Amino acid sequence: AQSVAQPEDQVNVAEGNPLTVKCTYSVSGNPYLFWYVQYPNRGLQFLLKYITGDNLVKGSYGFEAEFNKSQTSFHLKKPSALVSDSALYFCAVRDGYSGAGSYQLTFGKGTKLSVIP
Amino acid sequence: EPEVTQTPSHQVTQMGQEVILRCVPISNHLYFYWYRQILGQKVEFLVSFYNNEISEKSEIFDDQFSVERPDGSNFTLKIRSTKLEDSAMYFCASSGSQRSTDTQYFGPGTRLTVL
Numbered sequence: 001a002q003s004v005a006q007p008e009d010q011v012n013v014a015e016g017n018p019l020t021v022k023c024t025y026s027v028s029g030n031p032y033l034f035w036y037v038q039y040p041n042r043g044l045q046f047l048l049k050y051i052t053g054d055n056l057v058k059g060s061y062g063f064e065a066e067f068n069k070s071q072t073s074f075h076l077k078k079p080s081a082l083v084s085d086s087a088l089y090f091c092a093v094r095d096g097y098s099g100a101g102s103y104q105l106t107f108g109k110g111t112k113l114s115v116i117p
Numbered sequence: 118e119p120e121v122t123q124t125p126s127h128q129v130t131q132m133g134q135e136v137i138l139r140c141v142p143i144s145n146h147l148y149f150y151w152y153r154q155i156l157g158q159k160v161e162f163l164v165s166f167y168n169n170e171i172s173e174k175s176e177i178f179d180d181q182f183s184v185e186r187p188d189g190s191n192f193t194l195k196i197r198s199t200k201l202e203d204s205a206m207y208f209c210a211s212s213g214s215q216r217s218t219d220t221q222y223f224g225p226g227t228r229l230t231v232l
Binding site: 042090 | 158222
C-alpha cells in the first residue's frame with residue numbers, strides 16, 4: 001500500500017523568505033511524486049512532478065522540489081515566498097510498479113501555507 | 118490552457134435522492150478519474166475510466182456509484198441513493214495517455230451536500 005505524510009497542518013512564512021513544505025512517502029516500488037496546489041474555490045492545480053532523473057525538480061511559479069530516496073521525502077521549496085503563494089498544498093504519490101494499470105494517486109492531508117506580508 | 122470543468126459547483130440534495138455530477142475532461146485526454154474529499158480529510162481515489170469501462174475502483178466506489186461517458190465530451194458520476202456520509206467535494210481529473218508517468222489534471226470540484 002502507498003501512503004503520504006505531510007507532517008505540518010500549517011506553515012507560516014514571511015514574504016521574501018524561503019519556504020519549505022514537507023512531504024514523506026511510502027510505496028513498494030518506484031515512487032512517482034506530485035505536488036498540487038489548491039486556491040480557495042479552485043481545483044487542484046498541478047505544480048510539479050518527479051518521475052526519474054535529477055533529484056531537484058523545477059515547476060510552476062518558481063517552486064521546486066527535492067527528491068531524497070534515502071529519506072523517502074519530496075519537500076516543496078521556493079527561494080522567496082510571495083503573499084500570492086498562500087494556499088493549500090498537497091503532495092501525492094503513485095507506485096511506479098503498480099503493474100496492471102493502476103493510476104490512482106494517494107494524497108497527503110494537505111498543508112496550509114500562509115505568507116505574511 | 119485547456120482545463121477540466123465540472124458542474125454544478127455546489128449541489129444540495131435530500132438523503133436517498135439520486136445525483137449526477139458532471140465533468141468535461143481535457144479534450145484529447147483518454148483517462149478519466151473521480152476523487153472525493155470529505156471536509157477536513159484527505160483527497161481519496163474513487164474510480165478510473167478508460168476506453169468506456171472502469172479500469173480501477175476503490176472500496177468507496179460501491180454499487181451506489183456509477184460512471185459514464187455518455188458522449189464524446191462528458192464524464193459523469195452518479196450516486197444512486199445518497200447518504201449523509203456522501204457529503205464531500207468531488208473532483209474529476211483526466212490524463213492524456215496510458216503512460217504511468219502522466220499527470221492528472223483536476224477540475225474545480227463539485228461540493229455535494231446531503232441533508
